[in-house]
Amino acid sequence: MAAPALIALAHGSRDPRSAATITALVGEARAMRPDLRIEQAFLDLSKPSFTTVVDRLVKAGFDEIVVVPLLLTEAYHATVDVPQVIEEAVARHPGLQIRATEILGLETCFLEVLDVRMREALSRSRVRELDALVLAAAGSSDPLANQAVARLARVWGSHHKLPVVAAYASAAPPATGEAVRAFRAEGRRHIAVASLFLAPGFLPDRAAELALEAGAIAVSEPLGAHPVIARTILARYAVGAVELVPV
Incomplete structure (x- = not known):
């Protein structure tokens, strides 16, 4: 059985540098775990959208997805936007299981x-x-x-x-x-x-x-693509994947 797919879900921006940075960060995570299907998606303003990526994964045969919100604080996007897009995706794909992990947050690392x-x-x-x-x-x-x-x-x-x-x-x-x-x-x-x-x-x-x-x-420049952050994404994924396992 394939491991759940991982969607790294960012907020999105009109600034193309933002999407390019998320692409590079997700690339770091893929390099660390080439065995996983890892995709990036955005809540707004950038592409691909969460809807597009979920549809793509379902078409590829995935019925379990772990979403790691690439957010640093527990604000509106984390508490409202992320649950909303997940609820819509599950309603659109009966049988699909999606687990949202904790946000990246502000780890001391x-x-x-x-x-x-x-x-x-x-x-x-x-x-x-x-x-x-x-x-x-x-x-x-x-x-x-x-x-x-x-x-x-x-x-x-x-x-x-x-x-x-x-x-x-x-x-x-x-x-x-x-x-x-x-x-x-x-x-x-x-x-x-x-x-x-x-x-x-x-x-x-x-x-x-x-x-x-x-x-x-x-x-200084923003945090950007760095192995420490990529490892945190994968750590969040690991917890979410375990939570998808039936008890």
């Missing part, structure tokens, strides 16, 4: 990736000294999602023994520019901003723009 991206940014900007960091995330109207980012910022700051504050590109204060200016008001001049986004797009670009305008000396 992602700080390894954050550090890699930050070192790349500092190297490009030829920066050798830092006295503060800002962790920039999308932001949410759900305070629990923002609190998760703030917790990760504290862990990151403790690791580097530097002051770190979380900032948000939408829905919650402070914006990245505000966070940078607050540090500068304290007399700190070497402030770098880390992009806690999975892929490029409007929000990461806006966060970077505001940070640089406020005087940040470097802004």
Whole structure:
């Protein structure tokens, strides 16, 4: 019996860099598990859609699918959009079993990736000294999602023994520019901003723009395709596949 298929389900963006990044990330996962059928899909704005991918897998003979939402926080997309598209797919294909796993979330191991991206940014900007960091995330109207980012910022700051504050590109204060200016008001001049986004797009670009305008000396790229994240996708899949096994 074939193992359940894996759909890595991302939000989607009008920015083609976003879909290209998800493609590269899914490629990392495929390289690690060539025995699995792994597909990417998007909730909105990018192709292929979740509906298209599910139909393709059913046509190929799969009756079990594990969906790993490529989302960093438990906000609207995770709690509403993902369950909705899965419910619609199951209704359209009687007998199909689909299990959604936990979202990627904010694993502490992602700080390894954050550090890699930050070192790349500092190297490009030829920066050798830092006295503060800002962790920039999308932001949410759900305070629990923002609190998760703030917790990760504290862990990151403790690791580097530097002051770190979380900032948000939408829905919650402070914006990245505000966070940078607050540090500068304290007399700190070497402030770098880390992009806690999975892929490029409007929000990461806006966060970077505001940070640089406020005087940040470097802004990292989003997490992007990295083996640590690919392994997390596969770990989520493993749990979901076990949950599909009849008791």
